[in-house]
Amino acid sequence: MLTALGSHPWAYPMLEVVHLFGIALLLGNLVLLELRVFGLGPTLPVDALARLSQTLAGLGFVLAAVSGLTMFGTMPGELLANRVFTAKMALILLAGCNAGLFHARDSLRKLDATARGLMVVSTVIWLLVLTCGRWIGYT
Ligand code: HEM
Numbered sequence: 679m680l681t682a683l684g685s686h687p688w689a690y691p692m693l694e695v696v697h698l699f700g701i702a703l704l705l706g707n708l709v710l711l712e713l714r715v716f717g718l719g720p721t722l723p724v725d726a727l728a729r730l731s732q733t734l735a736g737l738g739f740v741l742a743a744v745s746g747l748t749m750f751g752t753m754p755g756e757l758l759a760n761r762v763f764t765a766k767m768a769l770i771l772l773a774g775c776n777a778g779l780f781h782a783r784d785s786l787r788k789l790d791a792t793a794r795g796l797m798v799v800s801t802v803i804w805l806l807v808l809t810c811g812r813w814i815g816y817t
Pocket residue numbers: 694697701704705739742743744745746747749750757770804805807808809810811812814815816
């Protein structure tokens with residue numbers, strides 16, 4: 679059934695729209711919080727901004743993951759044999775570990791150099807995920 683979805687005239691493109699919306703929410707909110715932590719918008723309270731941006735980033739990830747897994751279901755064999763797809767999944771796992779470390783050490787309360795470093799690493803990883811995602815279409 680999911681393989682038929684892959685050739686549907688509008689269902690697959692709509693899944694890509696949902697995927698891109700999820701990515702925009704995820705990256706947009708993470709970058710917003712990162713800029714605040716790096717000193718932009720000093721009047722914005724970090725706690726309140728972090729709650730909002732992390733909730734929206736989490737929602738974005740759920741949208742990207744659900745649409746991504748559905749798209750994966752339309753061509754699992756092809757994607758599992760694709761090294762760029764494997765790299766993308768490994769990078770998502772790495773981003774999860776980085777986020778786990780960020781929260782485990784209570785980085786949002788400390789807001790120290792390590793917290794800032796982990797945020798930069800997070801953005802770089804998500805940009806690499808984005809690059810792999812787009813690249814899959816050309817492999
Ligand atoms: C569990 C999570 C995810 C899965 C299973 C997944 C899977 C997929 C699949 C199967 C495609 C279609 C490939 C194609 O048709 O060429 C795709 C496209 C894409 N993915 Fe993901 N993805 C996930 C999360 C993400 C995240 C978090 C990002 C970015 C931060 C991302 C970025 C992209 C991009 C940029 C595209 C290309 C969209 C387009 O060209 O229209 N993906 N993804």
